Every structure is written in C-alpha cells, then in structure tokens.
Amino acid sequence: MYAEWSPGASLADRVACLWKQDCAEEGTQIVVPDACVDLIWGPEGPHVAGPDTGPVPVRMRAGDVYRGIRFRPGALGGLLGVPAGELRDERVSFADLGLPADLTLEALAERLRKSAAPDPAAPAIAAALRSGSSVREVAWDLGLSERHLHRRAVAAFGYSPKTLQRIVRFQRALSLARSGVPLATVAAESGYTDQAHLSHEVRRLSGVPMSGLLVAA
Template identity: 65%
Template sequence: MYAEWAPERDLAGRVACLWRRVGEREGTLLVVPDGCVDLIWGPGGPFVAGPDTGPVPSRVRPGDVLFGIRFRPGAVGEFFGVPLQDLRDQRVPLTDLGTVPSLAGALDVPDLDPEAADPLAAVRAAVVARLRQIPAPDPAAPAILAGLRAGRGVREVAWQLGLSERHLHRRTVASFGYAPKTLQRVARFQRALRLARSGVAAADVAVAAGYADQAHLSHDVKRLSGVTLRHLLHGG
C-alpha cells in the first residue's frame, strides 16, 4: 500500500511530497528515474536515494514500513552536504554523510512509529531547520528543467538563459545530479509515463512526449526502466 501527501507550506518550495509505503507481500519494487531525490526511513534506518539514471530493484517484505520525503527536481541544493552527482544512482545511509553530522543526528530515527498520529513531525522540523541553514537552490534550475522538458535543445536552453553550454552543463549537474541530456531524457520519460497512465495510446504518447517515433519511445523506456512500457503500466 502506497500513499503520499502534499508538504506543509514551509517545505512546499523544496519538497514534492511526503509518502508512506507498507509492504503487503514479498516482492521486488522497481524504482525508475524521476529526477527527484528521496530521504527515506526503512527497516535499516534513514538513507538517501537517487537521483537515478536507471532502474533500481528494491526488495519489499510483508509488513515493511517506509516513510519518505521527496525533494523536487533541482531543489535539493546543499541539503546533504555533498555534491549531488556523488549521490547519483546511490543508496547512502544518512549516517555515512559525515559532512552533516548534526543533520544525521537529528534525523537518525531508525524506527518511525507507523501508529503515531504524525510519525514525520520531528523529521519535518529537522528538515526545515536544515533548509534554513543552507543557501537557496540555483534560481536557474526551474528554467533549465522547464526548457529541457519542453524539448528544447541544450544549446537553445543555454542561449535563453544567457549561459554558455559548458556553464549550463555545470549548473545542471550541480542542481540535478545529471548532465542536461540525461535530465531531458528522464523528464521526457516521466511525461510519457503520465500520458500512458492516463490512457493515451502508446503511438500518441510518443508524439505528445516528444519522441521521434514509437520505436524511440520503446528504446528510451527500456533504457531507463529495464522493462517495456506495458510492464510499467500493468506489471507484465
């Protein structure tokens, strides 16, 4: 069972959602790239997930409870005290991020009580306090993402923002953990998923999401998720 809810006002600019997952049966959950970074509490304690460039199988057991805080793409900034690209395709225990010992100490709650009225209350307070201590994320990040999501080329996005392509690359990696082309591929993939889940036919998804054709869509979906679009939608 999975549920998510919107963050309070003091987190809304940096956090996409808070979420909770309860394992109902033994299995493997396929996590696919979405441009986000998650701070997660599982049976082994808190850890950082992502940003991903490919599929990450995650083993789930009955009764496992996970809570997460999902940062918006480009909104993590210096929260974890390490370059975001160092966390790319990684699952890192929070206590291993020695650059932010005060944060790790405040958030090292190995077993959040799923029966509590608000099990994430103390966690949210610690996250808010940390955000107040660090600089705001790159103000260009939303425009970079919007331009790449719209299908514009890297050169065009750089020109629109008054940046060189090298400068755009550096700021994109710092903000998202990805190079611009990878970020564009992930954003297009997520748009395709949203369209397909809304009932749009695969051939129409390819056009609407900005792929050259359906074969291009199929190739990118397999590259980023390891499975077909049909499998992502229906599990087989």
C-alpha cells in the same frame, strides 16, 4: 500499499511529496529515474536515495514499512553539504551525510532555511529541456555556455543536461500513459521521434516495457 501527500506550505517549494509504502507481500519493486532525491526510512535504516540514471530493483518483504520525503528535481540545494552529482545512483546513510535518524519535518524545514538555496535557474532548465529545447538552445536562452550549463545541471540535478532531458521526457511520457493516453500520442506529445523511439527509451530507463510500468502502477 503506497500513498503520498502534500508536505505542507513550509516545504512545498522544495519538497514534492511525503510518501509511505506498507508491504503486504514479498516481491521486487522497480524504482525508475525521476530526477528526484529521496530521504527514506526503511528496513535498512534511514538513507538518502540519490538521482538515478537507470532502474533500481528493491526487494521487499511482507511487513516492511517505508517512509520518505521526495525533493523536487533540482531543489535539494545545500541541505546535504554535497552537490546532487555526488549522490547519483547512490544510497547513502543519514549518518554519513550528517542527518539525524529521527529527523522531523520541523527540523528539516529549519535545516533548509539555513542551507544554501537551490540554483534559481533549475526550474527553467528542467522546463526548457522537458519542452524539447536542445541543450544549446537552453544554454543560449539562459545566457550560459554549454559547459557552464552542464556544470550547473550536474550540481543541481545530478545529471548532465542530455541525461536530464531523457529522464524528464520519460516521466512526462509515463504520466500521460498512466492517464490513459494512447502510446502513439504519448510519443508525439513527449517529444519522441515515434512510438518505437518511446519504447526503446522506456526500456533503457526502466528495464521493462511501458506495459510493465502501467501494470505496476
């Protein structure tokens, strides 16, 4: 069983949610890209799951327990001492990043206060790319060169602007589909050329068709 809840006011600007998963039976769960970084306590020990660019199958056994803290896209800041780009598609132990295994929410909040703040442009970058603006348009609107935008996006999100756009568009489509919106409408409202384009991108990013993601949810 999976559940998530609010992190509380002291962390809400940086943390999307706290979550837990208790596995009742053996199986494989596919983790899909969401532009987030998670701190995870699980059977393999505490580790950081960096921003993914493709599906990650996780083999779970009956009785396995997972707990996590999910950061908002671009909100990691200097907490781990490395830019998000160095964590892309990686799973790194707490020990390798200088985090205590028994990290509490209070200690996390204190570490966040003492670490470098996230790029203040990160929310605007993500929102503009999610709305369908081109990389050139986003750079122009923020007063940046495309090269500078690329560097800031990789540091904050772990992705180039084009990859970030694909992933936030995919997540918007997934949210709409899970709410019951017809796939043709999902494609149009998420910025895909047509439903075939949506289907192609969903398979590239998740490894399964949209129907598979909806059943899993």
